[in-house]
Amino acid sequence: MADEMVLRAQRFVNTTYNNGSTLGIGKLEENGQTGWPVMYALTRALQYEMGITALSDSFGPTTLATIGEKYGKLDETTIPSANFCRIIQSALYCKGYDGGDIDGTYNDRVKAAVGKLHQNMGVASTYPGSSLWPKTTKGLFNMDAYVTVAGGSDTIRSVQQWLNGRYILRKDYYVIPCDGHHSRDVAKSLLLAIQYELGMADGVANGVFGPGTQSGLKSHTVSVTSNATGVWAQLFTAAMILNKNTVAFGDFTTAVQSTVQTFQAFCELPVTGAGDFSTWASLLVSYGDQSRKGTACDGVTMITAERAASLKAAGYKYVGRYLYNPYPDGDLPEKQIQPGELATIKNAGLRCYPIYQTWSRSADYFNTNQGVRDAFQAIDWARYHGFKAGTVIYFAVDYDAMDGEVTSYVIPHFRAVMRTISENSGYNVGIYGARNVCQRVIDAGYASVCMVSDMSSGFSGNLGYPLASKWSFDQISTITVGSGSGSLEIDNNIASGRDTGQGDFDAGVSFDGLDTDLDxxxxxxxxxxxxxxxxxxxxxxxxxxxxxxxxxxxxxxxxxxxxxxxxxxxxxxxxxxxxxxxxxxxxxxxxxxxxxxxxxxxxxxxxxxxxxxxxxxxxxxxxxxxxxxxxxxxxxxxxxxxxxxxxxxxxxxxxxxxxxxxxxxxxxxxxxxxxxxxxxxxxxxxxxxxxxxxxxxxxxxxxxxxxxxxxxxxxxxxxxxxxxxxxxxxxxxxxxxx
Structure with missing residues (x-):
């Protein structure tokens, strides 16, 4: 729906800046709808009015520093021109606030809107009054929401506001959305908050779960008897809430302890009921505590008798291996299950779960036809290797699928996979990918379980998303087990027990005489x-x-x-x-x-x-x-x-x-x-x-x-x-x- 004031903002940019050419962009579509094109144009206009010559869509360090150096804060006493004020007014309207009449006057309506903006951001105590400050100006010129939006949680929003209010004055902390949704920015901000409380200086704290952060958390266990109140309890309950655990934000109570025990059991952590390091790690980064020893693994190396013995000795039970290798002459010649390998796995008392992957590393790979083809090929290869009915085949999504891409590409692909597998075999469908894509495919009913690629901690599909509800294998680290001829590199996985693979195999079905694709x-x-x-x-x-x-x-x-x-x-x-x-x-x-x-x-x-x-x-x-x-x-x-x-x-x-x-x-x-x-x-x-x-x-x-x-x-x-x-x-x- 068109908004008359957003439409006026668009017309202001087009009229004032020569249909955008002055700003190095094209004419804005005058449709009355807010969005990134409008925000980018307003950002460039703000830069132009401040005398910045290298205009950019990004409200980056130069823009931020220029506001601080030239004006300190923005209000009726510092705004240098009417057009500068109109830019602020336009941005307010694009964010859903009353910006006045876009008349170039920082009037009472604008002041009230700025006060409301700061209140919604959670920074009103830090920035009282009606002046915009550099960091809140940056927060104004983007598409972040500061009210709970559809599907959002008011409790998560309260955590977001608390983080903003407590840490906004730290150098590398910027206003995060207060929309009730966990996200990449929120995850990084929580890590920054922890680093600040550990005593890291500005410039040292970086929002990365590195050795210093890990070391510090090991001495900050929270429980009903230790750090039960205060900022560490607040940070821990915030992390629980952001991972969609139902607890009250604040103290570490017995109710929190009970929920922590449930979370620990779900993640296959030691059930201590305390916010110990392993629990902190699982809440803060997708791979969690990488020192954990899994009972499952996957890899691209053939399991020989010596390697099987190494895995068995190291406590592994389940081995993920690939059904098919489309590039057998490439860098990974043993990626596909090799002749006799499953018998070796069986004889060693191990179990195998199959993975199917060809390319699957970009959105355009995924579509209905490819899903059908992948499913048929997976059936072929599973039968060839001798996997019995009931086996879960994990189909890979081996890239950082954005949420919109999951909707448009991955879901239709897996709908076709599920239909084909269900109609033409006795196998079951699993998905191997980041947390969000796994959960969404499972929620859609197109996979029964998932293998989570949690080592890819930087994937947007992992950052800000909890561990998928029906996870079977959680991939957390790459390690080497064994020595000599028994040495092999594996991905170390935590097993949930939802899938135990196969420990016995049929003789396998030959491909002899079958048709192939037409040359x-x-x-x-x-x-x-x-x-x-x-x-x-x-x-x-x-x-x-x-x-x-x-x-x-x-x-x-x-x-x-x-x-x-x-x-x-x-x-x-x-x-x-x-x-x-x-x-x-x-x-x-x-x-x-x-x-x-x-x-x-x-x-x-x-x-x-x-x-x-x-x-x-x-x-x-x-x-x-x-x-x-x-x-x-x-x-x-x-x-x-x-x-x-x-x-x-x-x-x-x-x-x-x-x-x-x-x-x-x-x-x-x-x-x-x-x-x-x-x-x-x-x-x-x-x-x-x-x-x-x-x-x-x-x-x-x-x-x-x-x-x-x-x-x-x-x-x-x-x-x-x-x-x-x-x-x-x-x-x-x-x-x-x-």
Whole structure:
């Protein structure tokens, strides 16, 4: 919603500073909405009015120092010009305060707003009156809130205000938000506060959990009998509150002791009920006390018999190893589980939990299609290594995902992972990443447990976030165990007991004979030529046919042979994944999908529209032109046979029928999956063996024919599709052999 006074502030900047060009920026959008662009412009305007020549979006040391040196404080006695005052008034409005009429007058309304600002910041006692001081001016020119915002805690806000009020006069302490949310800035400020109370001088205190801070905290245990009142109790209860523990801010009471015991048990710390060093550490930094000895580990080095013995002797029980290494010739040749390694782990009395990672180091890696592909590959590799049903596979998010990126990229990715793992295997989904991303994926229901990368203490997804509620392994340090041939470097992890890995393994499933991704560089062009030649030989031209007029083709968007081929080849990863999981030939699924895409006609579009309008209950739809009733029957059969997992639906139930039809129409991945299941179901309907990797000609043609029903037309359909199948299988076979 537009705010009239913010709009006036935007117009003031544009009018006064030549549409922003004087400030080295473009014209502000005059929309009446506050945000960083407005705050950056106002910051630059303030710098300009103070005579700073190198203008910047940042309210940095130069801006701060210039205010102090030139004016000391800002009020009606020191503000040098009307425009300078208008900048202050505009900033107040952008922060939600009454800045007067943006008339260049530091009047009673402005003074009241500044007083309210300082009160909300928690610094009114330090800065009484109505003058802005350098640090509170800095706090005015950003997007921090000083009132509790949506989802925030009033108790956390009281801690933020207390920190501001007590430490604002220290050199390196700046006003932190008072919005009721823990954050990176708040976490650093709490560490600064602890360092100040330990006696560190300005310039020495830096907000880093270093050796001096750790040493000091070891002599500042708080409990019901030690430091139960005073600033150390306040700092400790503040740390508890910021980690979302429900305690009262202030004294270390018996109620606090009880909550501390609960927190210690949750974090797998010694349950002392006191604020000892290990507890302080777990509250202040994600990795906590790195001297803790874990019982779990993970690593990129093969576990040999000697290394297994070293781990066992060091008290380790659980070993995390990677299912797959996309770069086996790179710097980490042993990252993937090696042949015979799981038997070694088992024989040593250890247990293994699998991790799946390819790249996963930037937001653009994560999306629905990649989630499906990762899940299928993880299933493949887990079966290859012999992991049993019930195993949790940890899918990595190996970068500092911002909260917005978790929403837009990571959550859809894991939704696809969960659906694919749940439907196509007996495995469970875990997530490996920073605290925030782990918690959000778990809250969304797309992972059951998490492996927390707490060593990455600088990640914004760790700073200011508590340990995830369903953590299984907490990665806190990198150490070396053993010596000689038994020496290996590991990530030392604390185990919660929520996942104990696997201690026994199946023989493993071979990849021999399975389809692989098409070698597109080598075969795409020639494959398209052969597909077009074959279809033309049976009367299917590049465009048109099947009742199409030139006008309908242009209006409705008919799909050419080249376009149908391109769509199928672009989705080759999905056809490959389904074929490998179902142990069928990829061409069996590709052929009907490519055919039905090419053969879409005006009647198909009309039928879809009729279902969408509620005039019909069902029709063939989507890439594979499947009826919802057929999809439900096929899926129910595959569920009953244990081929896939899920809950059966009733095609006589209109709600079930419409829900499946909508998925078939809107979700082409769901549609293609349903094509594969229908082809397997067709074998059951015909009373013949299921399609398999042999590519039996009679079985293949019969299943393809049944895709179009029964009778002479179906037989012709099967014969025509068998020709297309052979063209596709020829190139798939070449890729398999490469």
């Amino acid at each position: 597109k560089d080598a075969y795409r062009a020639s494959m398209l030529t052969d597909v077009k030649n074959y279809l033309e030989s049976i009367g299917v031209p590049e465009t048109g046919g099947d009742g199409w007029t030139d006008s309908d083709w242009a209006t409705l968007g008919g799909i050419s042979t080249t376009e149908a081929f391109g769509a199928v080849v672009d989705a080759d990863w999905l056809f490959t994944s389904l074929a490998r999981t179902l142990r069928v030939r990829k061409a069996l699924i590709q052929a009907p999908v490519m055919w039905e895409l090419r053969k879409l006609n005006p009647l198909d579009f009309a039928a879809d529209a009729a279902v969408q309008a509620g005039l019909k209950d069902d029709c063939s739809t989507g890439w594979g032109q499947i009826f919802a009733k057929t999809a439900i029957q096929a899926r129910n059969y595959c569920i009953g046979e244990g081929i896939i997992n899920g809950t059966g639906l009733d095609y006589n139930n209109k709600d079930d029928l419409r829900a499946v039809w909508d998925k078939l129409h809107d979700d082409q991945e769901y549609n293609i999956r349903s094509v594969a299941y229908t082809l397997i179901f067709n074998a059951e309907l015909l009373g013949i063996p299921r399609p398999d990797l042999t590519g039996n000609v009679q079985v293949t043609e019969a299943c393809l024919a049944r895709y179009n029903g029964e009778g002479p037309d179906a037989e012709k359909y099967g014969q025509e599709l068998m020709g297309l199948y052979n063209v596709l299988e020829n190139y798939n076979a070449l890729s398999r052999a490469a």
